[in-house]
Amino acid sequence: MKVPIQSILTPVRNHALAGIRRKGKFSPSLIQRSFKHDSQGLTDIAAEDNDFILSILQASPSVRDSRSYLSSFAPPPSSTNDIPPPGSTSSETQRKEENQLVNSLLNPIIRRPALVKIQGPFTDAQLDSICRGMAYLQKLGLVSVIVVDRDDLPPNEPKDKFELQRQRAIVRHEVERVVHFLTRHRAIARPIFSTVARIHEVDQTDPDPKEKEKMKVVIEEEGLDHVRRAVQEGEIPVLLPVALDEGCKSTRIQSNKVLLALAKSMSTSTSTTTSSSTSTGNSNNHLTPLRLLIINKEGGIPSYARQGLPHLSINLSSEYTYINRTFQSDWKESHPTALANLNLANGCLEYMPKESSALIVSHRSPSSMIANLITNKPKHSASLPHSLLQGITRDTPTIIRKGLPVRVLRSMEEVNIPKLTNLLETSFKKKLNHEQFYGRLKNDLDFVIVVGDYAGAAIVTMEGRDNLPESKNKEPICYLDKFAVNPLHQGDGTVDFLWVALRDETYGLGLLDASNPSIGSLRGVGTGKDLVWRSRSDNPINKWYFERSNGFKTTIDGKWKVFWCDAEQRLKSLWREREFGGGRLVKVVEDEEKERVEWWEDQIGKIPSAWK
Numbered sequence: 001m002k003v004p005i006q007s008i009l010t011p012v013r014n015h016a017l018a019g020i021r022r023k024g025k026f027s028p029s030l031i032q033r034s035f036k037h038d039s040q041g042l043t044d045i046a047a048e049d050n051d052f053i054l055s056i057l058q059a060s061p062s063v064r065d066s067r068s069y070l071s072s073f074a075p076p077p078s079s080t081n082d083i084p085p086p087g088s089t090s091s092e093t094q095r096k097e098e099n100q101l102v103n104s105l106l107n108p109i110i111r112r113p114a115l116v117k118i119q120g121p122f123t124d125a126q127l128d129s130i131c132r133g134m135a136y137l138q139k140l141g142l143v144s145v146i147v148v149d150r151d152d153l154p155p156n157e158p159k160d161k162f163e164l165q166r167q168r169a170i171v172r173h174e175v176e177r178v179v180h181f182l183t184r185h186r187a188i189a190r191p192i193f194s195t196v197a198r199i200h201e202v203d204q205t206d207p208d209p210k211e212k213e214k215m216k217v218v219i220e221e222e223g224l225d226h227v228r229r230a231v232q233e234g235e236i237p238v239l240l241p242v243a244l245d246e247g248c249k250s251t252r253i254q255s256n257k258v259l260l261a262l263a264k265s266m267s268t269s270t271s272t273t274t275s276s277s278t279s280t281g282n283s284n285n286h287l288t289p290l291r292l293l294i295i296n297k298e299g300g301i302p303s304y305a306r307q308g309l310p311h312l313s314i315n316l317s318s319e320y321t322y323i324n325r326t327f328q329s330d331w332k333e334s335h336p337t338a339l340a341n342l343n344l345a346n347g348c349l350e351y352m353p354k355e356s357s358a359l360i361v362s363h364r365s366p367s368s369m370i371a372n373l374i375t376n377k378p379k380h381s382a383s384l385p386h387s388l389l390q391g392i393t394r395d396t397p398t399i400i401r402k403g404l405p406v407r408v409l410r411s412m413e414e415v416n417i418p419k420l421t422n423l424l425e426t427s428f429k430k431k432l433n434h435e436q437f438y439g440r441l442k443n444d445l446d447f448v449i450v451v452g453d454y455a456g457a458a459i460v461t462m463e464g465r466d467n468l469p470e471s472k473n474k475e476p477i478c479y480l481d482k483f484a485v486n487p488l489h490q491g492d493g494t495v496d497f498l499w500v501a502l503r504d505e506t507y508g509l510g511l512l513d514a515s516n517p518s519i520g521s522l523r524g525v526g527t528g529k530d531l532v533w534r535s536r537s538d539n540p541i542n543k544w545y546f547e548r549s550n551g552f553k554t555t556i557d558g559k560w561k562v563f564w565c566d567a568e569q570r571l572k573s574l575w576r577e578r579e580f581g582g583g584r585l586v587k588v589v590e591d592e593e594k595e596r597v598e599w600w601e602d603q604i605g606k607i608p609s610a611w612k
Contacts, residue, residue, distance in 0.1 A: 112290040113231050113266065115259050115348060116144040119296035119337065120174060121152055126363045128181045130295055133366035134236060135187035142291065142373055143231045145262060146238045148174045149255035151297075151337065157252045168252060171240055178238050189236040195250050196223035197243035197258050217243055217257040219265040227266070228287055256344045263289060263348035292348045292358035293369060298335045299362040300398030301342055304328070305513030310396045312382040315403030315497045316346050317452075322517035345400045354402060355492060361397035368397045376491070383499035384547060385565075401493050404452030406501050408520035412442055419454040427484035430611040437610040446478065449501050449518070456485040456498045460506065460531075464603040474596075477603055478506055480533035482610070499548065503565070506531040510569040528567030532600050534560045553597055555605070562601050 230237035300310025345358035515524035
């Protein structure tokens with residue numbers, strides 16, 4: 001139900017008139033100016049609130065996404081709410097439950113911090129847009145712990161006294177600007193000019209240089225208390241990138257070092273809740289950061305597979321070294337801080353919870369921060385066909401997760417059968433016929449892709465090798481026999497990491513972007529193969545399969561849908577031949593391919609069930 005704006009403005013107008021009468025200043029022009037000012041203020045607030053709600057709706061969270069968000073920010077359900085009051089109808093009870101869900105989303109009880117790096121310099125308009133996003137996140141329960149950064153300043157302080165003072169004044173003014181724009185958007189911010197970090201002497205005997213770097217800047221309990229108090233009171237702390245050296249002298253340092261020290265100290269802090277939080281009635285504070293946000297002008301991490309456009313998501317456990325190794329020299333000009341930010345994400349996520357993620361986002365995409373908070377997913381799924389990812393630009397954000405290592409196993413001797421069995425039975429909720437299933441894999445297995453310690457697996461076999469017809473066009477069927485992800489890892493990116501690895505080993509093979517760092521992979525070398533699989537017609541996952549396949553066919557009995565992904569290398573050749581040579585579009589199933597699809601259906605239909 002929409003509330004007329006006049007019903008909101010009339011009380012304000014009457015209040016203004018009463019105040020003017022009391023002061024004895026009752027001129028029509030003064031009344032008009034006062035009313036205009038109040039009405040404009042309320043209109044601006046209403047417009048900002050509408051924009052906030054629209055940003056939530058545009059995130060399009062699934063049921064699983066919403067549950068995940070509410071588990072972190074909503075209060076636990078009260079047992080008394082389960083019993084409706086006497087005389088209440090079912091519709092009233094349902095309406096009350098819906099209101100509680102909306103209230104949990106728009107008025108979260110639990111506050112969780114996020115580490116934020118604002119990597120300027122930004123204009124006033126750009127910084128205003130960024131701070132509006134920070135204010136929206138605060139409304140959703142995510143309190144930003146901001147460290148300002150300036151790319152136009154050198155990483156270390158100069159020796160010249162006057163230049164030193166000038167640079168410090170710039171950084172201090174940057175903190176004041178951030179606080180100003182946050183306040184403009186009704187977000188309570190707290191500038192922290194105190195030095196919260198300390199520089200400790202490094203143990204030069206430590207053989208690990210990375211460990212030296214991590215131990216250099218620390219945040220002790222006394223310094224962390226500034227951040228804790230702000231977060232517990234729902235205020236956004238804005239910090240300077242400074243630290244005290246061994247001589248207790250304040251020194252400007254790289255903001256990445258401050259953020260890394262914050263991630264470690266906030267995640268390992270064991271202090272009890274202070275009296276300030278108790279007095280506000282908020283005992284559900286968590287100081288461990290839930291997100292890392294890096295807001296810059298560069299956008300996401302450039303991808304070797306996307307010709308310099310950003311990665312959609314990064315699995316650090318599998319891709320960190322590979323991205324550093326394939327980072328092209330010309331990207332150092334367009335994305336000079338990309339690898340430093342990737343290293344920062346890698347370091348911070350080591351201390352943060354496993355469900356945490358880092359988001360590297362351009363200042364032009366502030367709405368992506370809200371979508372990331374609610375869904376914890378990239379803007380586009382990385383497992384979608386490249387033809388459906390036309391909206392990727394330089395400003396597309398990159399989401400980074402700790403992830404899990406990916407391995408490609410080529411023989412049953414490498415497979416841990418008990419763990420694979422447990423994964424399949426847990427995922428499909430059925431009992432596996434061990435003897436029949438694994439007996440068939442010994443003869444027909446092509447490879448198994450395993451994510452982590454069997455958090456997910458894709459089993460690919462070669463079918464029809466013994467029944468190849470005399471036609472030269474027939475080849476063994478590259479068949480996706482099982483695709484399973486443990487329910488505990490659904491929604492954390494594992495399914496996308498698994499499908500991307502599957503694509504690179506089958507229908508994407510032979511293309512430059514199929515080169516991947518998975519252990520045991522073909523590194524993109526070879527000829528692509530059509531990937532075929534089937535799913536029951538009533539399987540709810542079929543929508544996901546529709547989006548990733550080139551085509552499908554319902555079997556004659558209507559019980560199954562046969563999906564396939566054509567080899568991309570062959571499709572490109574066919575497209576060039578038909579588009580430019582024949583002057584017509586390529587069909588989903590070409591006339592000469594109909595026999596192929598029928599043969600797939602026939603051979604796959606002969607595969608015995610894997611279940612008891």
